[in-house]
Amino acid sequence: MRADGSDFAKVIVLGAGAIGSYYGSALSRGADVLLVGRKGHVDAINEGGLEVSGAVEGSFPVEASKELRQVPDDSLIVLTTKAYDIVEAVNGIRGLLKPGATILVLQNGLGNEELVQALVGPEVKVARGLASTGVEFLAPGRIEVKLVRETVLPNTEVGGRIGRLFDSCGLEARLSDTMDVEIWRKLTMNCVINPLTALFRVPNTEIAVEGLRGVRRGIVDECVEVAASVGVILEGDLEDEIARAAASYSNVSSMCQDILKGRRTEIGFLNGKVGEIGRDHGVPTPVNDVLTALISFMEGKEWKQMR
Secondary structure (H helix, E strand, O other), X not given: OOOOOOOOOEEEEEOOOHHHHHHHHHHOOOOOEEEEOOHHHHHHHHHHOEEEEEOOOXXXXXXXXXXXXXXXXXXXXXXXXXHHHHHHHHHHHHHHOOOOOEEEEOOOOOOHHHHHHHHHOOOOEEEEOEEOOEEEEEEXXXXXXXXXXXXXXEOOHHHHXXXXXXXXXXXXXXXXXXXXXXXXXXXXXXXXXXXXXXXXXXXXXXXXXXXXXXXXXXXXXXXXXXXXXXXXXXXXXXXXXXXXXXXXXXXXXXXXXXXXXXXXXXXXHOHHHHHHHHHHOOOOOHHHHHHHHHXXXXXXXXXXXXX
8 A cells, every 4th residue: 555545455346337437447547446347348348458439548458247256355346336226236245345445436316325325334434426527338348438527525534545546547536525515516417417418319518508598597496496405505607507518518418328228317316306305395396307207208218319
């Protein structure tokens, strides 16, 4: 271990799809990494390495497996499964975890880290991280990085240690003292970009148009009111910030990718969660409720590819 204490014995990416593979490839520059993912992806990586193109280029000879059989002492587990798979994924490895293991939750949604902590118990350290890098899954063994952004981590002992590891591997990390605000701001952005791009089946840039400003504003206003009802104050013109961010993001959102592939989405952990908390606190959320219903209807069906 280096003097700064940032090294982990092993970095295990649990749920190595697009974003998990990106983090695994980057962390492999300075850590011993194992990607745990689907069979086709795993087989392709083990045969020819992980091919990364776009904003990051390279072939990464990362170890990959379809299942996790052991977790060495002092390991970092980067959890990048879909939010709805938390219980199954964590229960599947809980018996392998030893005191001192660390889990970094890199997922969309709200309350994910609390759920993980409840499943693993107090002897395992759990931290929430927020990823903004845009990545698309091209084919087994191949991902494309559309844009690279910082990872936000809590300004705690465990967050600092993870941050030092990230920095040593060329990943930009920012430590925050207000993770509750950071999480709600990211949630609000996801509640705008993900369902709208999925409904229209377009890249993120296309939902930044003036014609959708009223819809974006409706989503944001409800998120701001619900956040305030639980004591989180979101300042600034979030709708304008999100529109400008979307205009610069040429990638296809994870929810849009899921809809195009006929898969389940994380709508229940985004707009659906906003609606749930709103009902608990007497805050109406009609716009988010409609988006939740529409995306839920679209899940699991065959839809035409984007133009």
